[in-house]
Amino acid sequence: MSYDLNIPFLSSTPTPELERTIAFLASLGYTTLALSQTHNASSLPSQVTNTIPLPPVLKTPSKTTILRRCTLILSDPAHNPRLTVLSQSYDMLALRPTTEKAYLSACLSMPEISIISLDLTQRFGFHFKPKPLMTAVNRGVRFEINYAQAVQGDGPARRNFISNAMAIIRGTKGRGIVISSEATDVIAVRAPADVLNLLGVWGLGRERGLEALGVNPRGVVVNEGLKRSGFRGVIDVVNGGERPVVEKKEGGKESAKTKTKRKVEETTVEGTPPISKRQAKRMKLEALKALKANASSQSQKEGSSSSQIKTQIQSKAMTLDSTSKLKPKG
Amino acid sequence: MVRIKNRYLLVNILYPKLESATSKTPIPDVVAFNQPTSSSLDQNVLLKAIRAQVLELFGDYGSGAVLDSLQIKYFSQATSTFILRVSRSHYQIAWAALSFMTKEPVKNGKNCVFRVVRVSGTIRKAEEEGIRRAKEIVIMARREMGEQSDSTLDNIFGKGGKNNAADATNDITMVDAVDSEDEELSDDD
Known part of the structure; x- marks a missing residue:
């Protein structure tokens, strides 16, 4: 050899x-x-x-x-x-x-x-x-x-x-x-x-x-x-698995929509639970709101509680990051 | 007094260069690679060429180190095989020189590759290996010819040829591991 x-x-x-x-x-x-x-x-x-x-x-x-x-x-x-x-x-x-x-x-x-x-x-x-x-x-x-x-x-x-x-x-x-x-x-x-x-x-x-x-x-x-x-150099994808062919529904728009959604699901199958775009957006907004509220209330509250919230926000942001990475590239 | 110890290199001359097609029937690769050497090449010419190459690569020191021991013990033009004797301590020098040669050392010599197929402590082992390889090549060539034209030859020789080919490739990489053991044995006696 x-x-x-x-x-x-x-x-x-x-x-x-x-x-x-x-x-x-x-x-x-x-x-x-x-x-x-x-x-x-x-x-x-x-x-x-x-x-x-x-x-x-x-x-x-x-x-x-x-x-x-x-x-x-x-x-x-x-x-x-x-x-x-x-x-x-x-x-x-x-x-x-x-x-x-x-x-x-x-x-x-x-x-x-x-x-x-x-x-x-x-x-x-x-x-x-x-x-x-x-x-x-x-x-x-x-x-x-x-x-x-x-x-x-x-x-x-x-x-x-x-x-x-x-x-x-x-x-x-x-x-x-x-x-x-x-x-x-x-x-x-x-x-x-x-x-x-x-x-x-x-x-x-x-x-x-x-x-x-x-x-x-x-x-x-x-x-x-x-x-x-492979996937991120950890898992070698030998066979990605095939989905059964779904018969097309009437109306081109809807079929296109399902297609894009399917892609997202496929990519997230490996580990993290799938999050829809809408949900992700909502979470992002919430996180921002919380951040603002936190900033205003920070002066009043003690440091320990604020830091707790901060970590929460950070973890949320991190999940957001990971989902955005998993999005298919066009 | 300690005996002078040598290495015997069994060398094949191979001709991988693609020549302009003269014959109509295609020659199988095995036959083309192992074609006979030109008749004008003899032992003395070859030895001189190797010495010159050693001098070019390793200078006076290298050529002096192998000068006494370097000798061609056997040379066959038909099978393009020769056995070269070198002193044990400097056989790598001679081998490296062979690797740098790209041409038959005669007038209008063809391009060729010198391939060391076995390094042995005794000439007998080198000889046996040479015979074994020649037989193998014949079988392989026949098999390829059989594939090209008819399966009649395949019927005669059976399907054993495939295993032989696999063995040959195994041998190539293992050559040295095997040799070092067996020369130790031969040196002892």
């Missing part, structure tokens, strides 16, 4: 070649592969479309799973790269920071991404310090080492790659690393054992290496799947 989560997909590569790469990876023992499309944050089109083909179109070996991933090149974190929109149209989202600022913000914030995939053939002007690295790893973000960058690269690229890879391995102590290929050509793909040896020469222990090929990428895949299909 090995994973290769980075096979570059360019619209210019002919399909037979891509199929050949997938077949070769499968014959080497990789079972889950992710085809990756690269976008640049500074020139992101307004409508991002996912053009990666999936197995019915793409001929693949039967036991291989194909995923679709997006790699976003980011140089300025202030750019607002619309990560949520991107992550919806792909199976997983990776970030390739090119500057220290972007790298740090990817390590410390940005909940949407699951992989930080640096271009290790460059020389970075900063050190890979253990603190941001380990914060990222503890948050569940994995660092990707793409070995094909070394295999395909020339002298300086290879030197930089080795230096950067060693720095990352040293900073994380080998934890939270994902090894993938990023091979633009079939020839740069290597078997899992070969990759392990290479990384072993560069300082990644055998155990950690195995983890980086199997356990860690599996975690990424499962997590990303949960983010998309």
Whole structure:
């Protein structure tokens, strides 16, 4: 069970070649592969479309799973790269920071991404310090080492790659690393054992290496799947349940009304009791009134009683908040 | 006096590159990946190429470390397999060098991938593994051919091929765990 989560997909590569790469990876023992499309944050089109083909179109070996991933090149974190929109149209989202600022913000914030995939053939002007690295790893973000960058690269690229890879391995102590290929050509793909040896020469222990090929990428895949299909990362919705089809009543308005109500009910089924919009509004008004009355009477009454009311109001407000969150998004 | 200990790497040469279709009938992937090497490639040329690669990657120190022990014990062009001997303390260097080679070291050489399929402490184990793999590949190729044309071959060889393929993939990841044990044994005697 090995994973290769980075096979570059360019619209210019002919399909037979891509199929050949997938077949070769499968014959080497990789079972889950992710085809990756690269976008640049500074020139992101307004409508991002996912053009990666999936197995019915793409001929693949039967036991291989194909995923679709997006790699976003980011140089300025202030750019607002619309990560949520991107992550919806792909199976997983990776970030390739090119500057220290972007790298740090990817390590410390940005909940949407699951992989930080640096271009290790460059020389970075900063050190890979253990603190941001380990914060990222503890948050569940994995660092990707793409070995094909070394295999395909020339002298300086290879030197930089080795230096950067060693720095990352040293900073994380080998934890939270994902090894993938990023091979633009079939020839740069290597078997899992070969990759392990290479990384072993560069300082990644055998155990950690195995983890980086199997356990860690599996975690990424499962997590990303949960983010998309699950409910708040706690419950995985395997089958959302189907409602029996209700025959339409006469009058278009009423049917439309029932539809919207149904949606609200569906979303609130998971825990909190359903509250209708009207009821919510009433509660809100009451809370406001109470707050005003409380403010006026606060000067007369003692502190203890007023604080009690306050907490009551707070709890009410909190329930309101939770209901508003659960509303369907259009 | 302590015996000098070696590692024997069993290496397959694979040809994953898609060639422009010359034959009309499509070749199954297994056959294409494991095609024979060109006849101009022999042991000496290969050894020289590996040495050069070690020198490029690891410099004088690395090439000096493996210089004495590096030797090709067996080379078969038909099955694209060879057994490489390296000293035990530096076999990783030679292996890494093999991973960085992308071409047959001859004139107009085809692109290829050197894949180490087994690391062993004795040459006998490496040999046995080589034979086992060659047999497996034959079975797999026959099965794929059978799927493409007729099911006659399937009738002859049965459905056992599928299990074999699964075993092969298991072996790949487990290669090293198994090896380390068995070389310990072999070293003792």
